[in-house]
Amino acid sequence: MTSTLLQTRDLVARYGAVEVLHGIDLTISDSEIVVVLGPNGAGKTTLLRAISRVVSTRGEIELAGTNVAGWTGARMARAGVGHVPEGRGTFADLTVEENLRLGSLARPRRLRSSTQADLAHVYETFPVLANQKRCVAGVMSGGQQQMLAVGRALMARPRLLLIDEPSLGLAPIPTRELFEVLARLRTDWSTSLVIVEQNARLSLAVADQVVVLAGGQVAAAGPAAELSDGDAIKRAYLGEPAGTEGIGAST
Numbered sequence: 001m002t003s004t005l006l007q008t009r010d011l012v013a014r015y016g017a018v019e020v021l022h023g024i025d026l027t028i029s030d031s032e033i034v035v036v037l038g039p040n041g042a043g044k045t046t047l048l049r050a051i052s053r054v055v056s057t058r059g060e061i062e063l064a065g066t067n068v069a070g071w072t073g074a075r076m077a078r079a080g081v082g083h084v085p086e087g088r089g090t091f092a093d094l095t096v097e098e099n100l101r102l103g104s105l106a107r108p109r110r111l112r113s114s115t116q117a118d119l120a121h122v123y124e125t126f127p128v129l130a131n132q133k134r135c136v137a138g139v140m141s142g143g144q145q146q147m148l149a150v151g152r153a154l155m156a157r158p159r160l161l162l163i164d165e166p167s168l169g170l171a172p173i174p175t176r177e178l179f180e181v182l183a184r185l186r187t188d189w190s191t192s193l194v195i196v197e198q199n200a201r202l203s204l205a206v207a208d209q210v211v212v213l214a215g216g217q218v219a220a221a222g223p224a225a226e227l228s229d230g231d232a233i234k235r236a237y238l239g240e241p242a243g244t245e246g247i248g249a250s251t
């Protein structure tokens with residue numbers, strides 16, 4: 001049976017006087033992969049920041065049934081909400097392993113004794129990081145750095161992982177490799193994921209639920225299988241004329 005992990009109702013976010021999210025209703029279940037699509041400026045990054053409580057909001061937000069609207073970002077992180085921001089947030093002059101160890105600081109102190117086991121688990125998930133554990137992050141390829149950013153977030157053992165535009169700046173092959181791993185995290189790490197993406201085709205192929213944001217509102221939402229068959233989504237986000245086949249086809 002699936003249960004609700006995170007729920008927002010009428011979530012509103014603003015920067016200063018400017019409101020950019022105008023009442024978002026979102027439900028994320030355990031082990032679900034939610035993909036958020038939408039044009040630049042739609043509010044996708046702000047939605048992730050609102051969920052991880054680093055922008056202030058109005059409206060309801062519950063994590064596993066607990067009202068978290070008054071929580072800080074640090075408290076959300078300790079409660080298991082991981083956030084891989086746009087631009088990754090890794091430290092270019094630290095080694096891979098040093099970056100990963102920093103990730104474990106986000107979780108409650110009582111869990112930190114297991115850092116060694118979690119490191120081994122990250123290396124199993126991303127073997128390329130194991131091979132480069134003593135390299136400084138800054139010399140790795142973009143795809144490897146994105147894996148490091150995800151690995152670092154995993155070190156806090158999130159039950160909800162928010163990932164902002166992981167494919168940004170990556171070539172098609174590294175992007176596909178990354179998505180293959182992301183699709184496995186729900187079982188390998190028992191986590192739900194919210195992935196903000198511009199690469200609609202690839203992200204729809206791994207998604208359970210799709211949310212299309214436009215102008216700070218939900219323009220469309222539903223099971224990925226239904227939405228990705230919809231002509232409107234194809235035209236707007238996959239660059240295809242209505243009626244053409246092709247979800248999951250190689251790019």
Ligand SMILES: Nc1ncnc2c1ncn2[C@@H]1O[C@H](COP(=O)(O)OP(=O)(O)O)[C@@H](O)[C@H]1O
Pocket residue numbers: 015018020038039040041042043044045046047
């Ligand atoms: N720190 C900020 N201060 C003021 N306005 C912002 C800030 N960050 C984003 N915005 C505005 O909020 C809107 C949504 O931005 P964002 O959430 O980054 O969209 P997306 O990630 O979908 O491109 C945009 O109009 C953007 O200009």
Ligand SMILES: [Mg+2]
Pocket residue numbers: 044045046086
């Ligand atoms: Mg963004």
